[in-house]
Amino acid sequence: IAVCDDPAMHSSQNEQDTRYFSVHSNLPLLDAGNPQEALDMTREAFEISEKLKLPVIVRLTTRVAHGKARVKLGRIQKANRQVEFDKNGARWVMVPSNAIRQHKILQLKLAEAKKLVNNSRFNVIEDNGSQVGIVGSGVGYYYARSILDTSKFSWLKLGFVYPFPSDIVKEFASKVKTIIVVEELRPYLEENMQRLNLNFLGKEHLGLDETGEFTPDTLREAFSRLGLCDKPENPEELALPPRPPVLCPGCPHRAFYYSLNMVSQSINCDPQKCVGCVICEYACSWTKEQVFNPLKSRIRAIRLDPFSNAAIACKICKEAPCVAACPEKALRQSPETGIVAVDEDKCTGCGWCVSACDHGAITLHPNKHKAIVCDMCNGEPECVRFCPEGALSFSGKTTDKIVTGDIGCYTLGVLPPVNTVHTCLCMGAGISQAAGMFHAGIKDKVFAVIGDSTFFHAGMPGLLNIVYNKANVCVIVLDNRSVAMTGHQPTPGSGKTAMGTDAKIIRIQDIAKSFGIEKVAVVDPYDVQKTTKVLREMLSYQGPSVIISERPCPLRIERGPAREVSKECNSCGMCVKVFGCPAISLTVERAEIDPTLCWGCGVCEQVCPFGAIRSTG
CATH class of the missing domain: 3.40.50.970 (Thiamin diphosphate (ThDP)-binding fold, Pyr/PP domains)
Structure with missing residues (x-):
């Protein structure tokens, strides 16, 4: 059974330590620290499995699984036996009478495994005559060897770690005065050494946590606390910038x-039907203020390009940026409906909400100089009802x-x-x-x-x-x-x-x-x-x-023609702040598309409210 633990959770929800699973399941475990060990231990695991008639776990960690190295392949063994199944119900069917018997057999197999573990080629003592010994497993052991002067310390490499190799650990302890334990995640080695009544310096003394992964810098810092080496020089300056995972371009x-996010309660426009007649603006201004004045409308008709139009109203953002941007707390978003309301007594007409809205759906009243925004007309928007082309639709009664x-x-x-x-x-x-x-x-x-x-x-x-x-x-x-x-x-x-x-x-x-x-x-x-x-x-x-x-x-498919940004772009940010394509970046003047990253999916063309993104093909 090959298992990869993930210290620091690069792609997992937890930092499980499979060594403890082997204890609970009574399955032997080998802990690989580099690609060569991963190969050699996998071979050994099959041999142990055949001998004990048990599954055997080979444990990797993220750095081993992602590592590349030249390995000595060795002899490739070919299967030379007939595949058959042992129809032994007492072994395979765990009704209580069989389970009791098999549990006793399992204990005998573990006793045999203990003999194997203390004589394993993966548990090795390197006695350099030093009074200080380093005990380690996994990548931490090899990090330690790369940091410290190996000749000044004695070393115990533990690769076959369950059952715990008590005999070889006690033998190593008898050769040194001070033992330092190096292991990622939980203190599995430490706990077993405590059971042997051995004194050692572990995570508590090194200042290491039970979370996260080791790096050469973190171990160097830890060893320096004990005076074993010098401190690392400005480790923060050498740190790589964080690279959070993202969905690929064209995903x-x-x-x-994006479509799912657009499905909250909102007024939506089909650009293929919209003719730019602005009747929606007249319907809105009359409903709200009994005047036919598009400047007082809560919906805006815009020209996308010479042949298509659209109407824009509030999109009911989940966490409305206009509300967050208001310095006077004059805007409030209903937790039930998501609709944004304006407190005219507090609004100063500063326009910050206008700048914060990525959709261009909030404006300032031409006379009052207060923010105005669509309130969905209590779920029955008049602009939708009066649209002669049927270009407007209302998404529903829930936000x-x-x-x-x-x-x-x-x-x-x-x-x-x-x-x-x-x-x-x-x-x-x-x-x-x-x-x-x-x-x-x-x-x-x-x-x-x-x-x-x-x-x-x-x-x-x-x-x-x-x-x-x-x-x-x-x-x-x-x-x-x-x-x-x-x-x-x-x-x-x-x-x-x-x-x-x-x-x-x-x-x-x-x-x-x-x-x-x-x-x-x-x-x-x-x-x-x-x-x-x-x-x-x-x-x-x-x-x-x-x-x-x-x-x-x-x-898995060929790229389409890359997209490019035209002069119509006003850097509104929809393609980056809302859609979030990593092939697109923003400057002060306009968006820019990296042709080496663009996959040509064309979705950004549909996202752009101003028709400023076009195909190069």
Whole structure:
């Protein structure tokens, strides 16, 4: 069993220490500290497994798993035995009578494992005649050797660590006066040495935590506290700038999340239908102030390009930047509806809210010089009712939604500026969490986001549950046709096996319909308008529903023509602050697109309210 622990949680929700799992499960464990050990220990694990008739764990950590090094391959052993199964029910079927017997057998196997561990080639003493000895395992041991003068210390490298190699540790302790223990995460070695009644200096003396990963600098700092080496020189100056993970340029998940974020209660405009007649402005100004004056309207008609128009009203941001920007606290956002209200007695007309709004949806009244913003007309906006072309639509009666997440690239939807995902526990849990919220009485619409590979792996039981228990949940399957986060392996929906041979394509929509779900939709996330329309339908739909967002991971397809920014750009920031494409950056004058990063998805063209982004192809 190969397990990779993740100190510092580079891509995990926890910093589990598998050494303790081996204790609880009574499974032998080898702890690799570099690529050569990972290879050698894997070979050894098979040998031990055959000898003890037990699974054996090979533990890696992030730095070992991500490391590259030349290794000595050694002899490649070929299997020369017939595959067969031992039909021994007493061994494989753990009814109580068999389990009692097997538990006793397990204890005998562990006794044999203790003999192996004390004679293992992975537990090695290097006696340099020093009175100070270093005991370590994993990458920490090799970091220590790179920092300290190895000839001035004696060393004990522990690689086969469960069962704990008590004999070799006691032998090493008899050769030195002072023992220093170096290990990442939990004090597994320390606790076992305490049981042997040995004195040592550990994490407490070195000033090291049980969290995070070791680096040469952190260990050098720790050793310097004991006078074993000099302090590192200005480690902060040498530190690399943080690089938070982001969804790749062209990622269909970002496009879908953008559409999902646009589905709160809002007035929406179809640019293909809008003719720029400004009747919406007249309807608004008459409703609010009994005058036909577009300058007093809470909705604005704008020209996107010579052939298309649009109307902009408040987008009901989840955490409205206009409210945060107001220095007089004159703007307040309703926690129930999300609608922004203006206290005219407090508003000074400074215009900070106007500058803060990425959508250009808030303006200053031409006479009062107070901020004015759309209030949705109590859920029945007059501009929508009077639009002669049917270009305006109202998204619904609810402003908020809950999005439960799952395990995959799309978990990054929790980070700004996307800020879409609200929960993440384990594979398949998102759908069950959504069902639980509904049955607990949550009134907001709950969307459960899950990837195609995670859906095939663990999502179907949850989907069946929401049908059986009639939960008003919309399950969104982000189908990018691969296990994108862990190596682009094929899924049952890809039409290929892991070996590259053709296979039957399992369609997620067919699974959903076979489970009895009546409302199933398939969308292309690159088509923002259609995706948003479908999401609005699901927002008001009562009952189990499924949306499949189909678009291959861009890393598996050829790039399209890159996009470029025209002079119409006014650096409003929608493409960066709201959509968040890493291929786009902002200057004072306009946005800039890096052609080496742009994947040519074209979603930014649809996001830009001024039609300033165009294809170069």
